[in-house]
Amino acid sequence: HHPARDLDVPFYTSCQEPDLSPSAPREAAAIVMLARNHEVEKALRTVISIEKHFNRWFHYPIVFLNDEDWDPEFVSTMNETVSGGAKFEVIPKEEWGFPANINQDRAREAINRQGQQGVLYGGLESYHHMCRFYSGKFYTLKALKEYKWYWRIEPDVEFYCALTYDPFVEMAKHEKVYGFTVALPKEPATCPGLFRAVADWKEEQDYRTTELWKAMVSPSWLPWPIRKMMSGLGHRDGRGDGWNLCHYWSNFEIASLDFFRSNAYQDLFERLDERGGFYEERVSTLTPFFRLGKNLMLIMRKQWGDAPVHSLALAMLLDSHKVHHFEDIGYRHDWYFQCPANAPGGQLLQSEVLGAAAFEVREEREDGIGCRCECDGSRTRNHASYC
Numbered sequence: 001h002h003p004a005r006d007l008d009v010p011f012y013t014s015c016q017e018p019d020l021s022p023s024a025p026r027e028a029a030a031i032v033m034l035a036r037n038h039e040v041e042k043a044l045r046t047v048i049s050i051e052k053h054f055n056r057w058f059h060y061p062i063v064f065l066n067d068e069d070w071d072p073e074f075v076s077t078m079n080e081t082v083s084g085g086a087k088f089e090v091i092p093k094e095e096w097g098f099p100a101n102i103n104q105d106r107a108r109e110a111i112n113r114q115g116q117q118g119v120l121y122g123g124l125e126s127y128h129h130m131c132r133f134y135s136g137k138f139y140t141l142k143a144l145k146e147y148k149w150y151w152r153i154e155p156d157v158e159f160y161c162a163l164t165y166d167p168f169v170e171m172a173k174h175e176k177v178y179g180f181t182v183a184l185p186k187e188p189a190t191c192p193g194l195f196r197a198v199a200d201w202k203e204e205q206d207y208r209t210t211e212l213w214k215a216m217v218s219p220s221w222l223p224w225p226i227r228k229m230m231s232g233l234g235h236r237d238g239r240g241d242g243w244n245l246c247h248y249w250s251n252f253e254i255a256s257l258d259f260f261r262s263n264a265y266q267d268l269f270e271r272l273d274e275r276g277g278f279y280e281e282r283v284s285t286l287t288p289f290f291r292l293g294k295n296l297m298l299i300m301r302k303q304w305g306d307a308p309v310h311s312l313a314l315a316m317l318l319d320s321h322k323v324h325h326f327e328d329i330g331y332r333h334d335w336y337f338q339c340p341a342n343a344p345g346g347q348l349l350q351s352e353v354l355g356a357a358a359f360e361v362r363e364e365r366e367d368g369i370g371c372r373c374e375c376d377g378s379r380t381r382n383h384a385s386y387c
């Protein structure tokens, strides 16, 4: 039994009749997808899926973001598919690129080095800009100014269950700030200096340590050698806390824009940005004892991603009950799935083997969509097995 469990139950546990009356509460919210023109097919599959399982009832607008001009083909394809209107925005040059203070030649060298070392996407300059963008600049875009909430989607996403209530309204009603489906442990080598940088900021700010932060650091349940190894890799702040490397997988987020627009979050982002870590890790505080670890990191090192940045900030700045796990949303991206265990009328088939779960919901609405929720049991695991 997890003590935080009672604070975070699903908003509904049975199939809802979506409230479509004009007087039904709505939030200033948008579904948002950053994409490239050549991803049109995968992007379309995502949009079809979210329309089918959610937006066919709620008709929220979908805002598409790109650092380049949109292809007319992408625009017309999406316009034909969305039910709540689509907007096609081009990210201003100032919001997408290297930070002002960085030495660009040096950064490009570091990026090339990562490419030669075979770091996944590490050699792609645009990938680094994307991580920086989603860590900070996304939230202050003029194109999103009118919204208080966003639901982030990506190309190549699938939803499995009907969502028959409005998650933005429920988030607001329950005073939630951030919602996720999947959480994963980060590969340590992808962000060796991030925890150090965040912890430095935390100490400077003297923010009070929240429950969630305490849960994510100092994972005393980890075996000693692993804790020791983590400290050697730099996931340890000045007070001796260690980060368990758990982070919310940010390709799915239903969250408050205002939280990320706050002075505290934007100040943290600026600080990380100044350190140049979205382009190159600079690890300075390793004990000589862990030189081997350092050498390994030099081979594998990568820049900071937006997912651990968001997660650490949330852990630091929010009480844990402000974070909501959407365990009722069936979700897949890349090769990770969440297969809901609590959906109405469903049957969870859970073996003794950790995480092996198959799930099927048989309750259906008259229109044949309703709360139907099917995941492929052979390929899915439920959330808890990841992190």
Ligand code: GDP
Pocket (backbone or CB within 6 Å): 033, 034, 035, 036, 039, 065, 066, 067, 068, 126, 127, 130, 153, 154, 155, 251
């Ligand atoms: P991963 O999730 O870390 O594997 O990264 P992805 O390749 O999935 O990229 C995350 C999101 O950013 C996706 O929605 C991509 O479509 C988008 N994205 C990544 N790089 C670029 C880029 O250079 N330009 C644009 N417009 N979108 C990008």
Ligand code: MN
Pocket (backbone or CB within 6 Å): 154, 251, 333
């Ligand atoms: Mn992705």
